[in-house]
Amino acid sequence: MLKISRKDIAAVKTDMAVLFVSENKSLYKGSATADLVKRAKTYPEFDGKAGSELLFYDISGVAAGRVLFCGLGKAKDINSESLRAAAGRAVKKGIGMKLSSIALCVPEVDLPDPEELPSAGPVMEGACLANHCFDHYRGKKEQKPFKKIVICGDSGAGVIDDLASRISLICKGTLLAREWVSMPSNDKRPDLFARSIVKASAKEELKAVVMDDRDMKKNGMHAILAVGAGSSRRPKMVVLEYSPKSWNKSVVLVGKGVTFDSGGINLKPSSGISEMKMDMAGAAAVAATVITAARLNYGCRITGVMPIVENMPSGDATRPGDIVKTYSKKTVEIDNTDAEGRLILADALSYAEKEYKPDMIIDMATLTGACVVALGEKLAGVFSPDEDLSAGIVDSSKRTHERCWNMPLPEDYKKLLKSDFADIKNVSSTRWGGAITAALFLSEFVKTKKWCHIDIAGPAYAAKGGDYAGPGGTGFGVRLLLDFLEGV
Ligand code: BES
Ligand code: MN
Ligand code: ZN
Numbered sequence: 001m002l003k004i005s006r007k008d009i010a011a012v013k014t015d016m017a018v019l020f021v022s023e024n025k026s027l028y029k030g031s032a033t034a035d036l037v038k039r040a041k042t043y044p045e046f047d048g049k050a051g052s053e054l055l056f057y058d059i060s061g062v063a064a065g066r067v068l069f070c071g072l073g074k075a076k077d078i079n080s081e082s083l084r085a086a087a088g089r090a091v092k093k094g095i096g097m098k099l100s101s102i103a104l105c106v107p108e109v110d111l112p113d114p115e116e117l118p119s120a121g122p123v124m125e126g127a128c129l130a131n132h133c134f135d136h137y138r139g140k141k142e143q144k145p146f147k148k149i150v151i152c153g154d155s156g157a158g159v160i161d162d163l164a165s166r167i168s169l170i171c172k173g174t175l176l177a178r179e180w181v182s183m184p185s186n187d188k189r190p191d192l193f194a195r196s197i198v199k200a201s202a203k204e205e206l207k208a209v210v211m212d213d214r215d216m217k218k219n220g221m222h223a224i225l226a227v228g229a230g231s232s233r234r235p236k237m238v239v240l241e242y243s244p245k246s247w248n249k250s251v252v253l254v255g256k257g258v259t260f261d262s263g264g265i266n267l268k269p270s271s272g273i274s275e276m277k278m279d280m281a282g283a284a285a286v287a288a289t290v291i292t293a294a295r296l297n298y299g300c301r302i303t304g305v306m307p308i309v310e311n312m313p314s315g316d317a318t319r320p321g322d323i324v325k326t327y328s329k330k331t332v333e334i335d336n337t338d339a340e341g342r343l344i345l346a347d348a349l350s351y352a353e354k355e356y357k358p359d360m361i362i363d364m365a366t367l368t369g370a371c372v373v374a375l376g377e378k379l380a381g382v383f384s385p386d387e388d389l390s391a392g393i394v395d396s397s398k399r400t401h402e403r404c405w406n407m408p409l410p411e412d413y414k415k416l417l418k419s420d421f422a423d424i425k426n427v428s429s430t431r432w433g434g435a436i437t438a439a440l441f442l443s444e445f446v447k448t449k450k451w452c453h454i455d456i457a458g459p460a461y462a463a464k465g466g467d468y469a470g471p472g473g474t475g476f477g478v479r480l481l482l483d484f485l486e487g488v
């Protein structure tokens with residue numbers, strides 16, 4: 001999908017060449033390119049401010065049909081995310097203009113963080129991620145992504161080529177997760193979603209196992225079964241195992257896979273309920289991460305555990321007040337059937353820990369509206385009893401701009417989960433601090449300190465899309481987890 005060209009931008013035959021411009025500094029060494037930018041800046045409507053744009057047509061001496069100038073603002077303010085965003089906007093614009101080819105010219109800037117990739121990295125990433133349209137359900141496909149995106153940049157010795165192939169794979173993983181999250185729930189009932197994951201993993205060196213409701217009954221996973229009881233489709237649990245020939249560390253990733261969250265008997269209000277097709281975004285991110293880690297030959301052993309259910313009301317549905325025994329043998333009073341994510345994760349987490357004895361467990365879940373209240377729609381909440389682990393996730397979040405914020409796990413709040421009838425209840429007795437009490441509930445089902453919970457209820461879905469994403473699933477978490485796992 002990404003093609004590297006070492007030609008001068010003026011010589012690249014394309015529908016649209018894209019140049020990046022700062023307010024105060026030239027970002028290109030080539031004199032022809034620098035001259036073009038100078039000419040663009042003579043127009044008062046274009047000054048290189050962040051987000052500003054100018055389009056030239058039919059420039060003599062330039063092979064491209066058009067040249068798009070994209071403002072990045074002051075040179076010192078340019079960072080990976082502003083490059084991702086600008087590249088993404090350029091690609092989206094090209095798709096909107098129904099062009100069939102595009103070439104982006106990598107600007108020469110030193111990014112602020114010394115750990116960061118060369119500027120070609122975020123340019124390729126933003127371009128790749130923006131080059132996607134979720135249009136399977138439209139009769140007429142109005143906009144088509146580019147078949148390939150040309151990246152013009154020198155940096156010899158094949159560095160940029162390796163970067164391009166790695167970034168292509170990582171973005172492909174993010175887009176896979178997006179597709180799953182955007183897919184309507186009628187096409188991803190638990191059995192269908194489970195099969196789709198197995199199918200997507202089939203070409204990689206992965207072991208895929210799907211547990212059905214009978215297996216879960218045998219294993220005593222009554223929390224998952226209780227959440228799925230109201231649906232006409234039985235729950236599944238998908239386990240994807242990536243095990244390279246020699247590995248030192250093993251990680252289990254657990255992902256919440258609620259294919260639709262109606263709330264169950266505690267039915268959700270109708271406004272915005274259709275967005276609850278995204279309640280399997282944790283499982284989508286985990287599946288896409290394991291598949292991509294295999295493609296990239298990561299060095300650690302990675303197991304994805306994805307409990308998949310549909311939370312529906314019916315005559316067979318679990319009632320508020322019902323008590324179930326979990327895989328861990330602890331009993332849970334289901335005080336609210338809409339707090340279903342923590343129930344399926346309880347079984348999945350304790351199963352993952354007991355069965356795989358990993359060096360660490362990370363779960364990802366669209367767990368609480370309270371986390372969205374706390375951190376807004378762009379940031380995920382990170383909860384871990386282990387400071388090194390949460391710091392590692394937060395570091396990855398800075399590199400990938402899949403932003404995470406470290407949250408507390410105060411021991412004394414645990415009493416809010418006391419039940420009069422069972423070992424624990426699934427909702428707190430107060431509505432305050434709902435993201436924290438949800439995380440504390442999960443903590444009751446993990447013994448190791450090397451556990452981290454990531455609440456992605458906010459960033460998993462973007463109704464309006466972003467600079468490098470259309471409306472729908474964002475694929476949040478795939479780049480984050482891959483970055484983190486690369487360092488394990
Ligand atoms: N899937 C929801 C959380 C959610 C909310 C995800 C908004 C994405 C956007 C979760 O299952 C849920 O319903 N949580 C309840 C918990 C409550 C009943 C304690 C919530 O947040 O209201
Ligand atoms: Mn719910
Ligand atoms: Zn839910």
